[in-house]
């Protein structure tokens with residue numbers, strides 16, 4: 453796959469759901485391959501620098517932060533999630549299948565009404581663009597993926613993952629092995645409901661005053 457249209461259409465949600473007590477074998481993705489995908493994703497656009505206070509005094513512009521788990525870390529996390537008060541649900545099944553997991557968070561500004569903030573809207577938009585670029589890079593590399601909201605990974609597990617409580621998880625991106633050996637799998641629920649641009653895009657005709 454080399455054209456962006458092929459890669460965009462070729463990206464699809466795949467969920468692999470083996471028994472968490474029986475993780476898929478294999479070494480997982482080499483760290484260098486995951487890092488290369490993340491480096492590509494880091495070319496996503498962003499608009500405004502994050503507040504320096506949110507970056508520990510570091511005036512870095514990127515609103516996203518990325519926490520990488522290789523396969524041994526994914527496997528080690530399974531029993532730890534079972535200790536949380538909230539049941540981890542299918543996240544543990546997916547950890548048992550993943551070749552790597554990329555947790556992408558963003559850093560909210562310190563504001564009362566953060567949901568209404570244009571700054572935060574743009575931080576989320578930039579982080580979403582970053583995640584999509586990661587998915588496209590994985591697709592081009594022939595690596596299956598799944599963008600999950602993360603369930604317990606989105607908060608309850610921050611402590612055990614060493615993620616700052618002020619960050620917000622936007623995507624838990626599971627990266628899958630080539631050969632899942634016939635374990636249970638599922639597509640994205642809404643995949644088949646996608647409509648064409650004739651349903652959501654229009655050319656603008658400038659209206660008379």
Ligand SMILES: Cc1cc2nc3c(=O)[nH]c(=O)nc-3n(C[C@H](O)[C@H](O)[C@H](O)COP(=O)(O)O)c2cc1C
Pocket residue numbers: 463464465466599600601602603622639640641642643
């Ligand atoms: C922000 C975001 C969060 C998502 N979280 C979940 C999730 O928690 N569970 C899930 O089943 N799918 C999740 N998805 C994947 C969508 O369900 C999937 O993209 C959609 O069904 C379309 O399928 P496709 O990705 O194959 O085109 C998420 C997608 C986005 C953009």
